[in-house]
Amino acid sequence: MQDAERDQIQSLIQLVIDEDLAELTVHSEGEKFRIRRGDDSRRECLTRNFLRGESAPRLASPALASxxxxxxxxxxxxxxxxxxxxxxxxxxxxxxxxxxxxxxxxxxxxxxxxxxxxxxxxxxxxxxxxxxxxxxxxxxxxxxxxxxxxxxxxxxxxxx
Incomplete structure (x- = not known):
């Protein structure tokens, strides 16, 4: 995953948090991204479905320690x-x-x-x-x- 893609996904997650959305789905270039909040506002679920039938790349992100x-x-x-x-x-x-x-x-x-x-x-x-x-x-x-x-x-x- 490229840095630009990672940044876009992190921006979408932040949008869900900031706007207090339960779920956000984005369709882009044959791919579907869904970000869904759990019952607790601190819990989020990020799912990425690939509609092209390609094998999915491994997700990665910058190291963010607790x-x-x-x-x-x-x-x-x-x-x-x-x-x-x-x-x-x-x-x-x-x-x-x-x-x-x-x-x-x-x-x-x-x-x-x-x-x-x-x-x-x-x-x-x-x-x-x-x-x-x-x-x-x-x-x-x-x-x-x-x-x-x-x-x-x-x-x-x-x-x-």
């Missing part, structure tokens, strides 16, 4: 590992609605353990812990639209 969490945690602590979203999508803390989250604050995790899911283009991608340790924060809420580079979970290394 600023509130980043300010609350010391940057110099080498024992803190931020698990970041590898893509734009919807973050889920549990495998299905009504079930227990993969991880909770204070819980222990092992390297390779699933800590959440990011849904992109109707595909659920497992996000795994990169280290053994204890979860100290989960800044991403379930069903939250996350960007590439957003912090999903923060783990304190067990070996540190």
């Amino acid at each position: 600023q509130a969490t980043d300010k609350a945690l010391p940057e110099t602590n080498p024992n803190l590992v931020r698990i970041i979203s590898p893509m734009v999508g919807i973050f889920y803390r549990s495998p299905s609605p009504g079930t227990e989250p993969f991880v909770e604050v204070g819980g222990l995790v092992e390297e390779g353990q699933t800590i959440g899911l990011v849904e992109a283009m109707k595909v659920f991608n497992e996000i795994t812990a990169e280290v053994n340790g204890r979860v100290i924060a989960v800044p991403a809420a379930t069903e939250q639209l996350v960007q590439h580079g957003d912090t999903l979970v923060i783990i304190e290394r067990a070996d540190g």
Whole structure:
């Protein structure tokens, strides 16, 4: 995805937020973009349907870290590992609605353990812990639209 396309999509998302729209659909050059708000005004769902039958390019965006969490945690602590979203999508803390989250604050995790899911283009991608340790924060809420580079979970290394 080119920077201009990414900027246009981000502008449309901001329009939905600013105008308090429930849904916005745009048809352009054989493609259909739909931005839909969830029940909560902080939750948005972005879906891109390709009408041409082409394989969809992977969505990408600039790295936007969770600023509130980043300010609350010391940057110099080498024992803190931020698990970041590898893509734009919807973050889920549990495998299905009504079930227990993969991880909770204070819980222990092992390297390779699933800590959440990011849904992109109707595909659920497992996000795994990169280290053994204890979860100290989960800044991403379930069903939250996350960007590439957003912090999903923060783990304190067990070996540190």
